[in-house]
Structure formats: structure tokens, C-alpha cells
Amino acid sequence: QVQLLQSGTEVKKPGSSVKVSCKASGGTFNNYAFSWVRQAPGQGPEWMGGIIPVFGTTKYAQKFQGRVNITADESTTTIYMEVSSLSSDDTAVFYCTRGKWSSNYAMDVWGQGTTVIVSS
């Protein structure tokens, strides 16, 4: 069964960093591209960036370039996203998604979401 299992809720201070994980199961890990999507309360989803593990390549939305780092650990089939310099604008649900690596970061399968709360 295809599944993306994300880490739990995080509460962070402004200016700090957060690292969220996404464990992929089902399917061949290297056949896919993985993305992270942010959804602030009451807002639409927003693609942050993605990684294609088989090539080791990453791509980031311009808005998040330099502040987000996405990595992959093939040995544990886990994707990570680290966001630095957190502000209250980063209070959101973050989703891990998966699609075929050839499909320009298609988002066919979604994780359950990780809530990040940024508050002083």
C-alpha cells in the first residue's frame, strides 16, 4: 500500500528552524519525485520545492529559495524538509507528496500533513 507517513506537530519560536520528515512506503523509492506543500490556515496549497532522489536533484519555488532545504535518505526511504528563519507566516500544515519523477513534480499521493505552529 502506497503511503507517506509524516512526523508530528511542531511548535517553534520565531527565527528558529524546523525539520519535518516523510517516510515513503509502497512502490520503488527511486521511481518518484517528492514535493513539499505548505497550506496556511484558510489558504490554498503552495508548492515549496521538491527532490528527485534517483538524480539527487532539487528544485525550489523562488519564494522559498535559500530558506528551505529538502533532502532524501534512500536507505530509509525518508524525505526531509528543513525550513529556517521561521516566522508566524510559516504557521501552516506541511504536506509531503509523491509523483513519478518524469512528471515534473506531479502530486499523486499525499501524506497526512504536519502542523507547524510558530509562536513566541
Place this chain on the structure above:
Amino acid sequence: EIVLTQSPATLSLSPGERATLSCRASQSVDTYLVWFQQKPGQAPRPLIFDASNRATGIPARFSGSGSGTDFTLTISSLEPEDFAVYYCQQRSTWPTFGGGTKIEMK
């Protein structure tokens, strides 16, 4: 960045009625357009990919059409479980989402 504009922002309809949702792109995305459904507290669920292909398990009452810059999602006869927010998303360039259309019960 390709901007997707969805209209209307809200649709007030009754079960059994037809819903027509629009998504317009700021430049051509060919047919690289996906429609998602999202219910409160849940992740978005893909409904239609490549503008007109239903995802696995999606009922036939959902259909998508369009290419280039203008796209439509049609729900032929609304069921109670269809009242939700719908987003379009393009993957012609790095992915972007529209602002969403909420279908609410009249």
C-alpha cells in the same frame, strides 16, 4: 510564475445540481493541469489529471476539460460528499495552485 485564477470563489448549490468550476492560467499550460478536492482537516485529493483524466476511484460524475489557458471541472449531479473546496494546479513549469472554489450547500 504561472498564475491560476479560479472562479467563482464560492458556488452555492443543492444536491443533484450541476457544478461548473473554471480555472484560467496566465499562460499556456498545455494539458498539464490537475484538479484536487479538499475537505476540512484532510489533505487534497487528486480528482482529474492532465486536464481530463479521472484519477483511480473517482466517480464518473466528475469530468474535466480544456487546454492551453482555460479549464473546466464539471460535477454532473452533486452528491452530499461533494461539498468541499476544489483547487486546480499546473505542472507545466514548477507547480502552482489556484486560489480555490468552495462548493457550499444552498
